[in-house]
Amino acid sequence: MVESEKSPRSPERVSTKYAAKRAASERIAAQRAAAARRERRRNILVVSASVAAVLVVVAALVTVGVLSKKSGGAKANPVDPAPANVIEAIQAAAKLTSTTPDFTTIAGPPTALTGAPLTSGGKPEVLYVGAEYCPHCANTRWPLAIALARFGTFSNLKVTYSSNTDSPAHIPTLSFYQSSYSSPYLVFVGKEQADGLGRPLESLTSSEESLFSSIGESGYPFIDFAGKWAQKGDVFVPTLLSGMTIDEVAKAMSDPSTKPGKAILSAADVYTALICEATGNQPSNVCNAPGVKAAADALHGGK
Numbered sequence: 001m002v003e004s005e006k007s008p009r010s011p012e013r014v015s016t017k018y019a020a021k022r023a024a025s026e027r028i029a030a031q032r033a034a035a036a037r038r039e040r041r042r043n044i045l046v047v048s049a050s051v052a053a054v055l056v057v058v059a060a061l062v063t064v065g066v067l068s069k070k071s072g073g074a075k076a077n078p079v080d081p082a083p084a085n086v087i088e089a090i091q092a093a094a095k096l097t098s099t100t101p102d103f104t105t106i107a108g109p110p111t112a113l114t115g116a117p118l119t120s121g122g123k124p125e126v127l128y129v130g131a132e133y134c135p136h137c138a139n140t141r142w143p144l145a146i147a148l149a150r151f152g153t154f155s156n157l158k159v160t161y162s163s164n165t166d167s168p169a170h171i172p173t174l175s176f177y178q179s180s181y182s183s184p185y186l187v188f189v190g191k192e193q194a195d196g197l198g199r200p201l202e203s204l205t206s207s208e209e210s211l212f213s214s215i216g217e218s219g220y221p222f223i224d225f226a227g228k229w230a231q232k233g234d235v236f237v238p239t240l241l242s243g244m245t246i247d248e249v250a251k252a253m254s255d256p257s258t259k260p261g262k263a264i265l266s267a268a269d270v271y272t273a274l275i276c277e278a279t280g281n282q283p284s285n286v287c288n289a290p291g292v293k294a295a296a297d298a299l300h301g302g303k
Helices: 011-071 084-094 135-149 206-214 246-252 259-279 290-299
Strands: 123-130 153-155 158-161 172-175 180-182 187-192 222-225 229-232
Touching: 084 135, 084 246, 084 259, 123 135, 123 206, 123 259, 135 153, 135 172, 135 259, 172 246, 180 187, 206 222, 222 259, 229 259, 246 259, 259 290
Parallel strands: 123 187
Antiparallel strands: 123 222, 153 180, 158 172, 222 229
16 A cells, blocks of 8 residues: 655745735734834823923913012002092182192193184093093093083092002092093093003093093193193192092182192192183182182183
8 A cells, every 4th residue: 555645845836825925914013113113102292281281370470479579569558439528628629729829739730732622522632541440530521510510510520549550659539530520611522541540541532532632742731721721740849649538628729728639629720720711711709719710810821
């Protein structure tokens, strides 16, 4: 009996089988490498996003810290409705004039204007532009309110203090923000452009902005008296009311024997004389008062 022989595998078959195994192994290795790369990319993206988020938070904290440091943690002084004693003091001061106002207290005299009249609704207009943080505005509002009270009536006046970080600081004052004024003789427009921290409050119309920038040189305070006169800057020594309270100012401005009272009332007589020029010297009992006439003479060089 002849023993059967196994047929030997050809080299070609062996080579093809090994090549197929290698190809499969390479495909598996490539797939694993691609999966590993995808995982690394995902991890990198997660880490990058986390780092970016941390950087945003850090930047925000730094910004807040810088702003807090810059403002010194400042808080705006409260703005409250003017109490009865302040309103009564303004009304009482409106009745007072002097035969000889002390014009030596006037640190910044008004400037005569030669342009077109400023009117509103057929009446002369007095335009005030200021800011609640401004210490120079703080001084100016007192005599302006007294002068205007001689021609009409305020409602919703407020009281506050100028900025605690400006110079001079913490000046007691009024605020014209959201107040109203009525008069048969004139229109008053009071714009407080910023609050005690410099944040925006009221915007100017294009015509108001034109006057503020061209005549007022964009500086606070600015008052345009019907296009005839302008007040730019402090009307008396900036530190006159330093260290005083609102109640102390209210009391002083009815007493011309005090230094603050004398300065406020003298400035009020000057402002009254400016308004009288716009109203045609009406009402006559106001415009013919001794202090007002003395102020009018002084404005025109004693003529």
